[in-house]
Amino acid sequence: xxxxxxxxxxxxxxxxxxxxxxxxxxxxxxxxxxxxxxxxxxxxxxxxxxxxxxxxxxxxxxxxxxxxxxxxxxxxxxxxxxxxxxxxxxxxxxxxxxxxxxxxxxxxxxxxxxxxxxxxxxxxxxxxxxxxxxxxxxxxxxxxxxxxxxxxxxxxxxxxxxxxxxxxxxxxxxxxxxxxxxxxxxxxxxxxxxxxxxxxxxxxxxxxxxxxxxxxxxxxxxxxxxxxxxxxxxxxxxxxxxxxx
Amino acid sequence: xxxxxxxxxxxxxxxxxxxxxxxxxxxxxxxxxxxxxxxxxxxxxxxxxxxxxxxxxxxxxxxxxxxxxxxxxxxxxxxxxxxxxxxxxxxxxxxxxxxxxxxxxxxxxxxxxxxxxxxxxxxxxxxxxxxxxxxxxxxxxxxxxxxxxxxxxxxxxxxxxxxxxxxxxxxxxxxxxxxxxxxxxxxxxxxxxxxxxxxxxxxxxxxxxxxxxxxxxxxxxxxxxxxxx
Amino acid sequence: xxxxxxxxxxxxxxxxxxxxxxxxxxxxxxxxxxxxxxxxxxxxxxxxxxxxxxxxxxxxxxxxxxxxxxxxxxxxxxxxxxxxxxxxxxxxxxxxxxxxxxxxxxxxxxxxxxxxxxxxxxxxxxxxxxxxxxxxxxxxxxxxxxxxxxxxxxxxxxxxxxxxxxxxxxxxxxxxxxxxxxxxxxxxxxxxxxxxxxxxxxxxxxxxxxxxxxxxxxxxxx
Numbered sequence: 052x053x054x055x056x057x058x059x060x061x062x063x064x065x066x067x068x069x070x071x072x073x074x075x076x077x078x079x080x081x082x083x084x085x086x087x088x089x090x091x092x093x094x095x096x097x098x099x100x101x102x103x104x105x106x107x108x109x110x111x112x113x114x115x116x117x118x119x120x121x122x123x124x125x126x127x128x129x130x131x132x133x134x135x136x137x138x139x140x141x142x143x144x145x146x147x148x149x150x151x152x153x154x155x156x157x158x159x160x161x162x163x164x165x166x167x168x169x170x171x172x173x174x175x176x177x178x179x180x181x182x183x184x185x186x187x188x189x190x191x192x193x194x195x196x197x198x199x200x201x202x203x204x205x206x207x208x209x210x211x212x213x214x215x216x217x218x219x220x221x222x223x224x225x226x227x228x229x230x231x232x233x234x235x236x237x238x239x240x241x242x243x244x245x246x247x248x249x250x251x252x253x254x255x256x257x258x259x260x261x262x263x264x265x266x267x268x269x270x271x272x273x274x275x276x277x278x279x280x281x282x283x284x285x286x287x288x289x290x291x292x293x294x295x296x
Numbered sequence: 297x298x299x300x301x302x303x304x305x306x307x308x309x310x311x312x313x314x315x316x317x318x319x320x321x322x323x324x325x326x327x328x329x330x331x332x333x334x335x336x337x338x339x340x341x342x343x344x345x346x347x348x349x350x351x352x353x354x355x356x357x358x359x360x361x362x363x364x365x366x367x368x369x370x371x372x373x374x375x376x377x378x379x380x381x382x383x384x385x386x387x388x389x390x391x392x393x394x395x396x397x398x399x400x401x402x403x404x405x406x407x408x409x410x411x412x413x414x415x416x417x418x419x420x421x422x423x424x425x426x427x428x429x430x431x432x433x434x435x436x437x438x439x440x441x442x443x444x445x446x447x448x449x450x451x452x453x454x455x456x457x458x459x460x461x462x463x464x465x466x467x468x469x470x471x472x473x474x475x476x477x478x479x480x481x482x483x484x485x486x487x488x489x490x491x492x493x494x495x496x497x498x499x500x501x502x503x504x505x506x507x508x509x510x511x512x513x514x515x516x517x518x519x520x521x522x523x524x525x
Numbered sequence: 526x527x528x529x530x531x532x533x534x535x536x537x538x539x540x541x542x543x544x545x546x547x548x549x550x551x552x553x554x555x556x557x558x559x560x561x562x563x564x565x566x567x568x569x570x571x572x573x574x575x576x577x578x579x580x581x582x583x584x585x586x587x588x589x590x591x592x593x594x595x596x597x598x599x600x601x602x603x604x605x606x607x608x609x610x611x612x613x614x615x616x617x618x619x620x621x622x623x624x625x626x627x628x629x630x631x632x633x634x635x636x637x638x639x640x641x642x643x644x645x646x647x648x649x650x651x652x653x654x655x656x657x658x659x660x661x662x663x664x665x666x667x668x669x670x671x672x673x674x675x676x677x678x679x680x681x682x683x684x685x686x687x688x689x690x691x692x693x694x695x696x697x698x699x700x701x702x703x704x705x706x707x708x709x710x711x712x713x714x715x716x717x718x719x720x721x722x723x724x725x726x727x728x729x730x731x732x733x734x735x736x737x738x739x740x741x742x743x744x745x746x747x
Contacts, residue, residue, distance in 0.1 A: 159430060369679075445680075
C-alpha cells in the first residue's frame, strides 16, 4: 500500500484551474521530486496536500486513509503526521532557534519537555547549528535559517516531509549547506516530497521524478528515465533547456 | 499693572486655589489613565476579535469592526453628550464623572482597538501559515507568535494616543466634571485674570502631556533599533 | 425608553447647515494651518537657530495642550488687553494655531523624506532646480504627506464640534439648540453622530479620490 496516494486531484484559485487530473503514488521511504517551469502548479500541489488550499475534486489517501480536506479535524489529524519546510523558512521571529524547534512538540503536541529538548538539540546539532541554540532568526544567514526550519520540521517526527523550493530564496553559496542537509535526510529513509529547481540535486537524491507543466503531470519516472530518456516532447524541451547550463 | 498682577499671582496660588487646581489636575489624570488602561484592555479584546478568521466569529467580527469604525468618527463631545443624556433618560443616575469615564472608555477602546488590530495584522502572514501547518489554534498562534511580534508596532501609536487623549479629556468639563479645565473656569469666575488662570491651566496640561510624549518618542527610537524580538 | 426621531429629522436642513459650517471651519483652519505649517517646516529646515528654537517651542506647546483650553485663552484672556474676538474668529484662530503645529510636523516629515539619490540623479541628468522641485521632489513629498494630512483633516473636522461651547452654531451647537428646544436629547445627538459619520466618510472618500489621482497616494477609506 502506498503511503501517499493522489487520485484525479483538481484545484482552483477562484475561476482559474491550477491543478488538474493529478495522479501520483508515493511509497514509504520514497523521495519524490516535482520539477517543472514556473507556474506549473508544483508548489500549489504541495499547498493542497498540506491543507493550505482545499481541492475541488479528487482524493488523497495517507496510509490508506482518505483525507477529507473540508473537515477541520481531518486536516488537523493530517498535519500531525506531516511536516513542511517553506521556501521562506517562516521561522518564528520572536523565538530563539531552540524555542522554534521545541515549541510545537511541547506546547501544541504536549510531549514531555525534557525529551523534546534532547531531541531538538540533537536535530540542531545534526543540521550543524548546535552552537547557535540561543540565536534569534534575524541573526542567522538564510542558509542557517533554512536548516533550523528543517530541524523544526523533523522535531515533529513526521511520516512525510514536504520541502517546498527550500533553496530558491537563498544566495548561491548558501544552497550547498542546505542541500547537504537534505541529502543526509534522504539516506535515512524518511518519505520526502520535494519541489525544487536544483536539477543535479534532484537527479542525485530522488527515487521518482515528476515533471509538471500547466497544472498537469506530464511525465513521471526514475531520474534516469526522466533526464536521460524523456518520453514526452514537453519534458524533452524542459530537460533540454535546463541541462544546457 | 505689574504690582497688581504680582498680588494677583500670590492670591491665585493661595492654598485653596492651588488645591482646586491640583484636584482638577488629579481628576484629569485619573480620567485619562482610566481611559487609557481600560481602553487598552477592551481594545485588545476588540482587536483579537477582529483578527479571527472563522465563520462562527463573523457576527462578532462585524460588531467589533462597526464599533471601531463608528466611535472614531464621532466627536468626543458628541459621544459625551450621548452617554450623558442616555444615562439621564434611562434613569441610571450616573454621576458626571461616571458618565465621563464611560465615554472615555468607549472612545479609547475604539481607537486602541484599531491600533492594536493594525499591529496584529502587521505581522507577516507566513508566520500564521507556519503556525497553521503545525496545528496551532488561532489562540495559540496569537499567544506564542503574533502578539509577541506585534507589541513593538503597537507601542508608539498607543503612546501617541495617550498623549492625544489627555487633551481630549478637557471636554469632560462641559458636562460638569470637575477636572482641570473646569477648575480654570471656577477660578476665572472668582475674578482672577484669564491670562493667569488659563495660562496656568495650559502649563499644567503641558506638564502632564510633554513627559509622556518624550517617553513615547524615546521608546519609539529604542524599538526601532532592536528588531523582532 | 422610547425614542422619537421625527421632530429632529424634520429639522435636517437646519442641521445640515450646521454641518456645512463645521466643514467651513475645518477647511479654513486647515488651509491657514497649512501655510503656517509650511513656513514653520521651512524654518526648521533652513532657518537660523533662534527661529528654529521658536518654532520648536510653538510646536511642542501647541501639540501638548488641549485645543479647547487654547481657545478659552483666546476667547477670555485677550479681551483683558482690549482684543475682543467674535466666537467664530476665536475658534478659527485657535483651531488654526493648533493645526499649524501638527501640519508643521507632517510637512517636516515630508521634507525629510526627500531621497537624496533621486535629486542627485536629476542634477546629473541636467535638471534645473525648478525642474527638480517640480518633477522629483514635489510628487514624492505630496505622496508621503497625503495620508497624514487627510487624517489630520478628519481629526480637525471632528474637532470643530468644540466650537459649540463658544456659541458657534455649527452642527454640535445646533444639535444642542434642538435638544434644549425639544427635550429629545438622545435622539438629537444620535442624529448628530450619524451626520458626523456621514461627513467624515464623504470627506474620506473625496480625499481618497484626490489622493489617488493627484498625488498618487493611497489612503484607506474604511
